Amino acid sequence: MKNIQHKIGISLAILMCLSFQLRAQQSYRFSQFFQNAVTFNPAVSGTEEFVDLKIGYRQQWSGLDDAPQTYFISAHAPLGKKEKSYSFQNNSLRISDPSIYERLANARTLTKNRITHGVGGYLVSDQQGIFHQTNGMLTYALHYAVGKSVLSFGLGGGLNNRELDLDGVTVGNTEIPDETYQAYLAQQGKITNVDVTAGLFLRNENFYVGYSAKRLLENELFASIDEIEAKEEMEHYGMLGLRFNINNTLLVSPAAFVKYTASGSVLYDANVRVKYNELFWVGASYRSTETVIGMAGFTLNNLINLGYSYDLGIGEINDFRSGVHEIGLGFMLFNKKDTSPYLW
Template structure:
């Protein structure tokens, strides 16, 4: 009876995800992180509970230092597997500040996992909302009566998304469309705008190679497809030393070169840092981007808390 329940449950998730992926809607642009390979929930709801542990991360990203009004993002990323059940739950809470705009978001994730012999296949759903507040009184404008830039406005934007994630001991791959609804970019009385947020598709993958008992290396990649824009790609390499120190480097196409590290402080705690060296024309105005991460992990059973992805 339990096996029958699992099959029906999984098939229902497949149908729902397929319908969502086929639905002709457009999702909004989201912050880009450099340490996403260890916080996969920011890209894919199916990542929730990918390891038998509770994981809570605090992440802050200060983009394009020295550029006035540049993005600053703070996030809480939490997810866990349910003990003895093929289910993962996740929570993503974020504040993204860009210029006079403050964008607050809360999203919950649900993933159902199925053992397919060679690994685990998860299908995930997420739902939540963004609440954006734009205070145009902070701007200095040539025309104080310009209807585009006066007063303060707010906008509530619900959204939902889906994804699939496969992993085993050494390999992972995923595909996701985490935000599907094409909410308006600008919504203000007496102003007409047809601008819509663009949908993102994410494809990720990586493999861990053990070079020696003390050294492991993990090449990985992320393909980022945004409707109406060129395809973007991240190519990453991480080296794990004694399962205590992780040193990595990434190339983000036409954007930046990234150096990062993660240090395991004890059984449960780790800290991480990433520096993005900007390659685009904006590099002459900025000292790059800094990203800080603090993570707590607690195993739900036997085995280490540290995960390679």
């Protein structure tokens, strides 16, 4: 009897997952969104003064078999003419606040060239049980100086592939409709669509704000199946962050990240981070799914940075929102100016 109930439960769970995938087709999500913003907004491409390479991993429901997990690799870099280097420090009077040299250099970098360009790309692999989604994209951004700020326009294009492990699905005699399963079966469990994204990003020394939209084409999921009408949902993302220099060594940055889909679902993160002496940082975040997140990271010789976060559900139903580990390893390649990451 228990075996029968177990099999029925598994079948129901599979059909519910299929239905969920059909309706929502949700994208991956990162707790450290600021570390990997190019995967959400192509306008971020080229905002750093070096090649920003990130490699990371996220695992949910730690300790369970076949738990959801996400792998990613991303990179972006500026394009354009090399700027002549000026030494403020060697050509000015001695002052009591040495950090002003870096602020002057950063301000000059942001506004020196009125128009600059950036390129990037990323590959994200998201595994959720019998579902596997891979998203690969190339990005481009044009940066235009507006006063002491820079406004960026970005575009991205690539492919989004979804696969259903048909070997892991068994559908027996049941009155529950399984049209979705049949549609996947007719396409050998694979769906591949062209993905297009666009975004805006405005930044200066004190704040940044961005908006982007993904899945602009809203592709039909089963174009050859007349019985099922299902499209990709367009996704909208918003980012906002402030930057406060408390003193020579402390930088405080509150930030928010919002995701909205065409079906009306809204998710948001709100966090605050403190960075000490450009060496290490700590932070805490709250997500609208009643989840709190602790995070920390460090930078080594302006070449390598590492970030880690842990999600903990605090609501009445939190089993599936707890035990989420996320780690990202970054490399600041060709960082000749020895600058620190703007989005850290």
